[in-house]
Amino acid sequence: MAILAGDERREALSKLPDWKPVDGRDAIERSFQFKNFSQAFGFMTRVALAAEKMDHHPEWSNVYNKVDILLTSHDVKGLSERDIKLAGIIDRLAGT
Numbered sequence: 001m002a003i004l005a006g007d008e009r010r011e012a013l014s015k016l017p018d019w020k021p022v023d024g025r026d027a028i029e030r031s032f033q034f035k036n037f038s039q040a041f042g043f044m045t046r047v048a049l050a051a052e053k054m055d056h057h058p059e060w061s062n063v064y065n066k067v068d069i070l071l072t073s074h075d076v077k078g079l080s081e082r083d084i085k086l087a088g089i090i091d092r093l094a095g096t
């Protein structure tokens with residue numbers, strides 16, 4: 001899988017308006033806030049299962065009801081189709 005570039009990249013990111021570029025890294029990130037820890041961790045559990053299924057994993061952190069997620073492809077050292085796919089799955093799992 002190669003790094004996403006050019007029109008393909010712009011097209012893909014246009015469908016992920018809540019994901020923002022990351023300073024200093026070829027990556028995208030999004031923050032989520034839930035009602036409580038239980039909701040946040042349930043979301044993380046569902047994302048973890050989806051990530052494991054596609055063998056593509058987020059860089060993420062959780063503080064109580066907040067989850068911050070960064071997506072990049074370590075093997076190609078940049079943003080790839082896998083990150084776009086996982087971002088779409090994450091948005092659906094978050095109900096957004």
Ligand SMILES: C[C@H](O)[C@H](O)[C@H]1CNC2=NC(N)=NC(=O)C2=N1
Pocket residue numbers: 055056057058072073074075076
């Ligand atoms: C061995 C395993 O398949 C690889 O390390 C996978 C695991 N999950 C991954 N996740 C991400 N974000 N990038 C990778 O390159 C990657 N590689």
